[in-house]
Amino acid sequence: MLDTTPAVATLPPAAIHHGRLAGIPAGAATDLEGLLAGLAPQRRRLEAREYLFRAGQPRHSLFFIHAGFFKTCILSEDGREKITGFRMRGELLGIDSLDMPCYTCDAVALDFGEVWELPTARLHTDLPEFHERLTALLASEIRRDWSWMLALATLNAEQRVITFLLDLASRLERLGFSARDLLLRMTRAELGNFLALQLETVTRALSRLQAQGLIDVQRRAVRIDDADGLRRLLMEPR
Amino acid sequence: MLDTTPAVATLPPAAIHHGRLAGIPAGAATDLEGLLAGLAPQRRRLEAREYLFRAGQPRHSLFFIHAGFFKTCILSEDGREKITGFRMRGELLGIDSLDMPCYTCDAVALDFGEVWELPTARLHTDLPEFHERLTALLASEIRRDWSWMLALATLNAEQRVITFLLDLASRLERLGFSARDLLLRMTRAELGNFLALQLETVTRALSRLQAQGLIDVQRRAVRIDDADGLRRLLMEPR
DNA sequence: CGTTGGCTTGATACGCCTCAATGCTAGTGG
DNA sequence: CCACTAGCATTGAGGCGTATCAAGCCAACG
Incomplete structure (x- = not known):
């Protein structure tokens, strides 16, 4: 469960x-x-x-x-x-x-x-x-x-999603919560709207990050497994 | 001259x-x-x-x-x-x-x-x-x-450029200047940066608007010939 | 009059959007 | 307890719009 x-x-x-x-x-x-x-x-x-x-x-x-x-x-x-x-x-x-x-x-x-x-x-x-x-x-x-x-x-779809996750993690951490285990309160569509992406693109970005072993996605529950790996992807050209 | x-x-x-x-x-x-x-x-x-x-x-x-x-x-x-x-x-x-x-x-x-x-x-x-x-x-x-x-x-390249032109025109007008004859103070690259477009895309958008008879572009000097026509393009889906 | 920076235009590539189908989960009512 | 449903998420295939790369143009200036 x-x-x-x-x-x-x-x-x-x-x-x-x-x-x-x-x-x-x-x-x-x-x-x-x-x-x-x-x-x-x-x-x-x-x-x-x-x-x-x-x-x-x-x-x-x-x-x-x-x-x-x-x-x-x-x-x-x-x-x-x-x-x-x-x-x-x-x-x-x-x-x-x-x-x-x-x-x-x-x-x-x-x-x-x-x-x-x-x-x-x-x-x-x-x-x-x-x-x-x-x-x-x-x-x-x-x-x-x-x-x-x-x-x-300036960022591509994957990088925007990463930026969002890291931002959310740090805000939660400042409130005393875990910076690893996130529970997204918004739908993929809302996330896409905020990041100027389509919901399918958000899903695909999350799936790709999971495939690389950087995060674990269970619908709205996202675990950050390798924050440094995520940050590394942010550095790439685009 | x-x-x-x-x-x-x-x-x-x-x-x-x-x-x-x-x-x-x-x-x-x-x-x-x-x-x-x-x-x-x-x-x-x-x-x-x-x-x-x-x-x-x-x-x-x-x-x-x-x-x-x-x-x-x-x-x-x-x-x-x-x-x-x-x-x-x-x-x-x-x-x-x-x-x-x-x-x-x-x-x-x-x-x-x-x-x-x-x-x-x-x-x-x-x-x-x-x-x-x-x-x-x-x-x-x-x-x-x-x-x-x-x-x-939410807007495509052309619509972003239109939005910029109309915004600039209205700001100039509020200062007592003409809302038709604009002099852009920035390069295409700067405009593109602001609008999240490449400079070539800005140029193409301006050229297309000129081809439709909505504006006249002489490098940095832009004359708005049909503001309503521009606004009409803003309404289109994307 | 050559040089330079900015602008325009064209050809091509690619990332994201769009459309469509399927899957998953939680909630609902039989 | 188990269909059934509704809403959300995922995945795939294909098209489109903008980015990218490259070349040429134009005006300003030394």
């Missing part, structure tokens, strides 16, 4: 971020969390595929992700869609529309999730020092986006 | 942003400009291809573009490069590294240029209300990046 929590098999129960709501992680708190907890924010739980907000809805709050995985995506007038990022615990949703009356992207839970609602009005009055943090978060989102733009423009 | 200022042929001399330094534009000021002029900032002039700053250099200032065109680009460890944007009068350079001790991208003048140096320390003390503006600028840079990520991921 496939364990649904491969990423945390070796970690204390407190670190479990998978499983149902009982398993809300207590460990691996970010420093942001302590700051925001002082506001006693409204908490909101979401089910898989539930929208936290949609582009166009009036915006009054930011949301701190306390548990779960989210995607943010934008939609053009003619229906083209792009996932702009996969967001996890410790990140904020809604900062891209801080200066707007309405949200400018959709935020969707990929799994269950819990967010803390942070009305921007209250942030202003109760937590003025937070403004500084917000600037830093905005700037780092820009750098992150640029870095993905670079990756999508 | 090719006029080097085709974009402004029908505009008053004050609006000329091309030509040599004598032609620094007086018109089309952004509201930011008035705010910043009060600081009596240090001015700096740059020649074509001159670096305003490079990634890794200690960062103390933002720069307001008073005249000229710039590109910002990032470089990966293994030498892959990506132009993250072309910046013009009224925009700020350096906001992406606001929270860092060093710049995280290169900023290069594509032509002559004049910038106003804004030491962040002074901004804090002398212009506290600017913080709000900065947040808005950061958020809108994120949305702009996302919008380009969408374009690069």
Whole structure:
């Protein structure tokens, strides 16, 4: 039987971020969390595929992700869609529309999730020092986006998938989870959308990496067997 | 003889942003400009291809573009490069590294240029209300990046070039210049880099659009003859 | 007037997309 | 407990769009 929590098999129960709501992680708190907890924010739980907000809805709050995985995506007038990022615990949703009356992207839970609602009005009055943090978060989102733009423009399909896996691994590790055992919360189609590839191409890339013995793929469960081998492939011309 | 200022042929001399330094534009000021002029900032002039700053250099200032065109680009460890944007009068350079001790991208003048140096320390003390503006600028840079990520991921070569031309036209128009007569300040290679295409592909796309009578290309001078025709091509599947 | 950097065009190759079929897993209801 | 189903993932075959390589062109400049 496939364990649904491969990423945390070796970690204390407190670190479990998978499983149902009982398993809300207590460990691996970010420093942001302590700051925001002082506001006693409204908490909101979401089910898989539930929208936290949609582009166009009036915006009054930011949301701190306390548990779960989210995607943010934008939609053009003619229906083209792009996932702009996969967001996890410790990140904020809604900062891209801080200066707007309405949200400018959709935020969707990929799994269950819990967010803390942070009305921007209250942030202003109760937590003025937070403004500084917000600037830093905005700037780092820009750098992150640029870095993905670079990756999508200069790497081939296999290299993009590798970049995604290594990025996910390092983010999970920073939260206290295993950097070897990943559980992808998104479909191949969503991954392809984010990486500007077709879902079949993602599948093929994963299969090829597995054939080379670098990773092990069991549908959404990916084990990284040879991170250095993956990094070596990133160095190749294209 | 090719006029080097085709974009402004029908505009008053004050609006000329091309030509040599004598032609620094007086018109089309952004509201930011008035705010910043009060600081009596240090001015700096740059020649074509001159670096305003490079990634890794200690960062103390933002720069307001008073005249000229710039590109910002990032470089990966293994030498892959990506132009993250072309910046013009009224925009700020350096906001992406606001929270860092060093710049995280290169900023290069594509032509002559004049910038106003804004030491962040002074901004804090002398212009506290600017913080709000900065947040808005950061958020809108994120949305702009996302919008380009969408374009690069979902449009074909020709459509990307069209999107670039229409975007440039509208930005120039907002500054008070012609939206029909564009003068590209970047090489085909730079344009290709930005659009995630090879320079030959950019050339071919421009040639094809010209063959359809939608634009007229004379090297860097591009005249938009049928903007609606261009927009119609954007709607097609891909 | 030669040189240089940038632009254009052509021929060919190749990586990814597209379309189609099959497989796998989890969930559902008999 | 076992069909049955629905959704997602995998694999294959073939076509297409862009990259690559190569040659020639053009304008600017010393």
